[in-house]
Amino acid sequence: MSAELFRTCPESGLQFHKPAERLMKAHAVASIxxxxxxxxxxxxxxxxxxxxxxxxxxxxxxxxxxxxxxxxLIFWLITFEIAVLYFCSSTLLKCRLATPKIAWLGFALMMIxxxxxxxxVMNGDASVMMTSYVPMPANPNFYLGLILFAVGALIGCFVxxxxxxxxxxxxxxxxxxxxxxxxxxxxxxxxxxxxxxxxIILIPTYLWSIGYINHIDPxxxxxxxxxxxxxxxxxxxAAHVAVWYAIAAIVFGARPLSEKVSRTAFFxxxxxxxLASAHHLxxxxxxSSEWKIFNTSYAMYLAVLASMVHxxxxxxxxxxxxxxxxxxxxxxxxLRKAPWSNPIFSGMFISLVGFGFIGGISGVIMGxxxxxxxxxxxxxxxxxxxxxxxxxxxxxxMSLTYFLIPTLxxxxxxxxxxxxxxxxxxxxxxxxxxxxMMGAGTLGVERRHWDMAFxxxxxxxxYPASAYTFMGxxxxxxxxxxxGGAIFVLVTVLSVFFGKPVDSESAWGFTTSRVLRAExxxxxxxxxxxxxxxxxxxxxxxxxxxxxxxxxVIYYVINWKYxxxxxxxx
Amino acid sequence: xSAIQPPAEIVWWKQPLDRVEGTWIAIALTxxxxxxxxxxxxxxxxxxxxxxxxxxTTPQAFLAKTQAMVxxxxxxxxxxxxxxxxxxxxxxxxxxxxxxxxxxxxLEFEKGxxxxxxxxxxxxxxxxxxxPVNINTQILxxxxxxxxxxxxxxxxxxxxxxxxxxxxxxTMLGKIYVTEGGQ
Ligand code: HEM
Ligand SMILES: [Cu+2]
Ligand SMILES: [Cu+2]
Numbered sequence: 001m002s003a004e005l006f007r008t009c010p011e012s013g014l015q016f017h018k019p020a021e022r023l024m025k026a027h028a029v030a031s032i033x034x035x036x037x038x039x040x041x042x043x044x045x046x047x048x049x050x051x052x053x054x055x056x057x058x059x060x061x062x063x064x065x066x067x068x069x070x071x072x073l074i075f076w077l078i079t080f081e082i083a084v085l086y087f088c089s090s091t092l093l094k095c096r097l098a099t100p101k102i103a104w105l106g107f108a109l110m111m112i113x114x115x116x117x118x119x120x121v122m123n124g125d126a127s128v129m130m131t132s133y134v135p136m137p138a139n140p141n142f143y144l145g146l147i148l149f150a151v152g153a154l155i156g157c158f159v160x161x162x163x164x165x166x167x168x169x170x171x172x173x174x175x176x177x178x179x180x181x182x183x184x185x186x187x188x189x190x191x192x193x194x195x196x197x198x199x200i201i202l203i204p205t206y207l208w209s210i211g212y213i214n215h216i217d218p219x220x221x222x223x224x225x226x227x228x229x230x231x232x233x234x235x236x237x238a239a240h241v242a243v244w245y246a247i248a249a250i251v252f253g254a255r256p257l258s259e260k261v262s263r264t265a266f267f268x269x270x271x272x273x274x275l276a277s278a279h280h281l282x283x284x285x286x287x288s289s290e291w292k293i294f295n296t297s298y299a300m301y302l303a304v305l306a307s308m309v310h311x312x313x314x315x316x317x318x319x320x321x322x323x324x325x326x327x328x329x330x331x332x333x334x335l336r337k338a339p340w341s342n343p344i345f346s347g348m349f350i351s352l353v354g355f356g357f358i359g360g361i362s363g364v365i366m367g368x369x370x371x372x373x374x375x376x377x378x379x380x381x382x383x384x385x386x387x388x389x390x391x392x393x394x395x396x397x398m399s400l401t402y403f404l405i406p407t408l409x410x411x412x413x414x415x416x417x418x419x420x421x422x423x424x425x426x427x428x429x430x431x432x433x434x435x436x437m438m439g440a441g442t443l444g445v446e447r448r449h450w451d452m453a454f455x456x457x458x459x460x461x462x463y464p465a466s467a468y469t470f471m472g473x474x475x476x477x478x479x480x481x482x483x484g485g486a487i488f489v490l491v492t493v494l495s496v497f498f499g500k501p502v503d504s505e506s507a508w509g510f511t512t513s514r515v516l517r518a519e520x521x522x523x524x525x526x527x528x529x530x531x532x533x534x535x536x537x538x539x540x541x542x543x544x545x546x547x548x549x550x551x552x553v554i555y556y557v558i559n560w561k562y563x564x565x566x567x568x569x570x
Numbered sequence: 571x572s573a574i575q576p577p578a579e580i581v582w583w584k585q586p587l588d589r590v591e592g593t594w595i596a597i598a599l600t601x602x603x604x605x606x607x608x609x610x611x612x613x614x615x616x617x618x619x620x621x622x623x624x625x626x627t628t629p630q631a632f633l634a635k636t637q638a639m640v641x642x643x644x645x646x647x648x649x650x651x652x653x654x655x656x657x658x659x660x661x662x663x664x665x666x667x668x669x670x671x672x673x674x675x676x677l678e679f680e681k682g683x684x685x686x687x688x689x690x691x692x693x694x695x696x697x698x699x700x701x702p703v704n705i706n707t708q709i710l711x712x713x714x715x716x717x718x719x720x721x722x723x724x725x726x727x728x729x730x731x732x733x734x735x736x737x738x739x740x741t742m743l744g745k746i747y748v749t750e751g752g753q
Contacts, residue, residue, distance in 0.1 A: 059737055092574050129734050135711065136694045136736065175580045179573040218695055218710045249572035256573050259582035261591050283707040285624035285715035292622075293609045301602035308598040309591075316590060317573070369609045370618055376706040377697045377732040444701040446732040451740040454730075458649045459743040461701060461728040536590040545594055549601060556605070560612075567703055568617040568720040 005096065011502070012250075012407050020090035020097035024083045024408055026107055028401070029496065031079035034071050034114065035394075036489045041068030043482045050475020051452060051468050058450040062127040065448060067118065069130035073389060074149065075114050078232075080397050081187065081239050082106075082156035087408075088184035088242065089163035095172040098162030106155030109148050117145025129448060131225060134205060134216045143206035150195045150202070157188045157195070179256050179263065180249070183242025186266040187235045194235065197227035219286050226277035234269050234276065236389055237307065240351065240396040241266075244314045247348040247396075250403055251339065254321040257313050257537065265313075268306035276303075282372035292369050304364055311356045312545050315349075316538035323532060331533070331540040347399030347423035354427060355392030358434050359384060361552050371559050374566060379449075379474075380441025387434040390481075395427055398488050405492065411499035419491055426484030432477035440470035442562075620707070623716040629692040632714060636665035640675050648676060655747070663688060666729075666744070668696035668709045670736060673729045673744025681724045682751045690714045697733030700746065706732060721748040 007016050041064045047055040056064065090097040097103065120126040120141035128138040164185065167173060177185070201224040207213045245262070248254040256262045278295030281287055297304075315335075322334030339345050362384040366375040375381065405413050413419055445452055445467050452471065454461050533539040579585055613619050644654040654675040658664045660683035667674045669692035679685055689698055691711040699706045703723065707715060721727075729744035 058740065062734065062737065062739075133695045133733070173576045175576045176582065178575050179577070181574075217712070219713060222708075222710075245573040249574045253572050255578075257588050257591055258585050259577045259579075260585060261587060261595070262573075281708075283620060285622075285708070285710060285713040288622055289613060289620070293606075297602075297606050297609070301606055305595075305598050305602050308602075309595060312594045313591065316588075364605065368605070370612050370616060370620075373618060373620065373706060374704045376708065377699065378704075378706065444699065444704045444730075446697075446699060446730055448734040449732070449740050454740065454743060457741040457743045458651060458653075459728065459745060461730065461743060464702075532590075536593070537588045538590050542590050542594065546597075549597065552601070560608075563618050564616065566618050566705055567700075567722055569705065570617075570619055570621050570718045 009407050014091055015094045017090045017096045019100035020086050023103050024086050027079050027083035031076050032492055034075040038068050038071035038076055039485050046475055046478035051471050061450045066127050066129050067121045077236055078153050084239055085160040085184050088181045089160050092178055092181050093167040093173050095167035098159050098166055103159040106152040109152030113145045113149030116141050134218050134221045140209040143202050147202050150198050154195045157191050160188050180242045180246045182263055183238055183266050186269055187238035189270050191235045194228050194232040197224055201225050226280040230276040230279055236393040238269050240393040241310045243396045243400050244348055244352055248314055248318050251345045252318050252321040254317040257316050262313050265306040265309040268302050272303040279367045282369055283376045296367050316541040319538040319541045341420045343419050343423050344399050344402045347395050350423055350427035351392055351395040354387055354431055359387030359392055365559050371563055374563055377447055378441035379437045379445045379447045382447050383434045383437030383441055391430045401492055405495050406502045409496050410502050411495050412502055414495045414499055415491055422484055422487045426481055429477050429481030429484055433474055433481055436470045436473035440467050443467040625714045627690055627714040632690045636667050639665050669693055671738035671742035676745045678747045679721050680751055681721055681748050684720045687717045687719055688714050694735045695733050696731050696735050699730040699732035701728050701730055703727055724748045724750050
């Protein structure tokens with residue numbers, strides 16, 4: 001292990017293994033290109049669902065919706081996640097990356113897979129949505145591209161695991177791996193499971209599409225496909241929760257309230273992840289209610305519990321760090337005086353609140369066996385998951401990128417004045433967008449639907465005017481969020497390729513980053529709780545958590561009431 | 571040590587919980603359990619539950635049963651395409667076909683009566699979405715799903731397809747008319 005292979009970032013103190021650094025850069029840049037492509041799709045699809053605009057013709061709409069779903073959910077998120085895995089292993093453990101050459105092979109496969117899949121969709125005979133439910137056939141290259149990409153991503157996972165092994169053997173750290181790395185390990189284990197499920201279902205489907213297999217059972221397809229499709233959302237959750245903890249550490253020098261609780265919560269994601277497929281099958285024929293109830297609730301909501309725990313401990317750790325710095329007035333001084341104009345922090349905090357309040361609550365509610373009857377396949381569903389994967393995961397990754405531009409790419413972030421506003425525009429735009437979708441979905445508006453006015457149908461149906469209003473709000477707020485996303489892509493690409501090099505700390509743009517130089521937080525006399533209230537180290541956070549719970553309970557009850565008004569079914 | 575560094579205590583698992591964490595975990599766990607038990611509770615006391623009664627079938631067999639019902643109970647036809655409107659007797663087995671791109675036939679129910687509604691697909695996956703009452707289920711080819719429904723509002727309900735089923739997906743509609751009882 002030669003020293004020239006490593007570089008220490010003078011400002012942050014992070015140590016980068018150069019071959020790993022090149023890989024991280026490649027993955028990060030590629031993923032942002034995918035975000036750009038998916039974002040073009042987002043704009044066109046949104047403008048079509050905005051009834052007053054109704055931009056695209058039907059075939060283009062379904063084609064671009066397929067493209068948007070796959071490029072965003074699979075290609076953008078997973079490619080960025082591989083960069084996060086390398087960062088959390090090689091950089092945080094100060095260790096060389098295992099087998100960089102094989103890692104490049106994985107990268108190449110991912111890129112080829114992405115191109116093969118996108119060409120199939122562009123060709124026009126693969127507009128089957130990302131779920132590609134059988135027996136609706138797609139161009140075989142659609143599946144082939146996904147398979148190649150998955151193999152590449154799997155290689156990335158194994159490189160990450162290999163790096164952990166090397167770090168342990170070469171003793172590059174003492175004791176246990178950092179919490180953030182543990183979160184990344186969680187994401188990686190889940191990724192291996194989901195990619196295996198993906199292989200089990202996509203390989204036969206590919207063979208079916210080229211004529212080697214003549215039948216695939218649609219119910220079985222859905223069960224296994226969703227073991228890929230939903231469980232992979234747990235990769236995103238584990239990854240963005242790890243990023244939240246990382247940003248709390250980077251911006252505030254925060255340490256976890258307790259390692260035990262946070263790690264157990266990550267572990268719960270692994271323990272119950274394989275059950276989540278059921279969320280999509282709650283109104284499917286051929287499954288029993290017992291099976292549905294057990295699985296949809298992750299065996300009594302234990303994975304949901306895990307997210308509620310992280311939702312407390314991440315802001316709680318920030319509160320403790322802020323209180324230790326003397327921001328102890330009242331319940332919320334620590335929050336009011338947080339660096340709201342630093343996009344690394346503001347993005348992360350909006351991500352956390354949006355994920356919990358909008359994505360989390362709606363997810364649990366529509367995942368309730370009976371309530372799913374009034375929500376399944378309405379536009380409520382994309383409303384829910386844009387709150388999880390866009391406000392939650394995507395915004396968290398954007399915030400992390402603002403940190404990586406100076407540390408990893410050694411470039412100054414351009415247009416800092418504009419960047420300050422980016423998380424707000426993107427986060428709030430998306431928040432309105434998701435809430436409006438949920439509103440429309442509650443009125444029965446369908447997802448994946450070109451024409452809510454049914455003009456070409458013999459029979460016809462009129463949604464209430466309020467449904468049109470909601471979809472108009474979806475169009476406007478979606479466009480605002482797309483502008484927020486475009487600012488991110490533009491600033492990142494311009495900074496990385498044309499930015500001024502970072503030469504001093506003042507050139508950072510956002511000076512609150514402390515990272516490894518952070519002065520250790522001094523525990524006040526009488527322990528952390530002494531700086532808090534009621535014997536709680538983080539009383540403000542606790543109050544916020546209770547507020548969250550109250551909204552959750554109210555909204556839960558409202559949905560049962562709504563269900564009770566529907567025709568009796570048994 | 572922050573979250574991006576190894577824990578300061580080598581035996582971190584012995585570090586005691588902070589009170590704020592312990593309290594929140596207890597509250598959140600309680601709420602999780604309440605939500606869990608709400609589902610079986612609703613099976614016993616609620617009126618909206620899928621029975622999950624379903625059978626394997628084939629498009630041919632299912633279409634034959636539907637055709638038999640149409641032949642027997644059609645009361646009128648509608649639209650230029652002469653779509654049959656079927657008024658099956660209360661309590662009977664009713665068949666509804668989903669295919670590219672229609673729900674066939676149109677149905678007429680009586681308010682307050684119970685029907686065993688069998689639904690299957692002839693081709694790809696479809697989504698049965700009854701609006702505005704808002705009941706949504708997934709329809710698969712090869713599976714016959716049975717919904718035992720009791721319409722408790724009268725008027726016109728539209729069946730929309732809410733699973734993407736190709737280029738005509740947004741034109742795929744059907745109807746269930748509900749008449750006041752005793753007519
Ligand atoms: C500003 C950003 C975005 C806007 C305005 C937007 C808008 C939309 C709209 C209008 C739909 C169609 C809903 C329907 O008709 O069923 C959609 C679908 C979808 N979006 Fe986005 N989106 C954005 C970003 C993202 C991101 C970042 C992701 C993933 C990380 C994502 C993942 C998806 C997925 C998976 C679907 C479902 C596709 C399907 O039904 O197969 N979106 N989006
Ligand atoms: Cu259909
Ligand atoms: Cu359809």
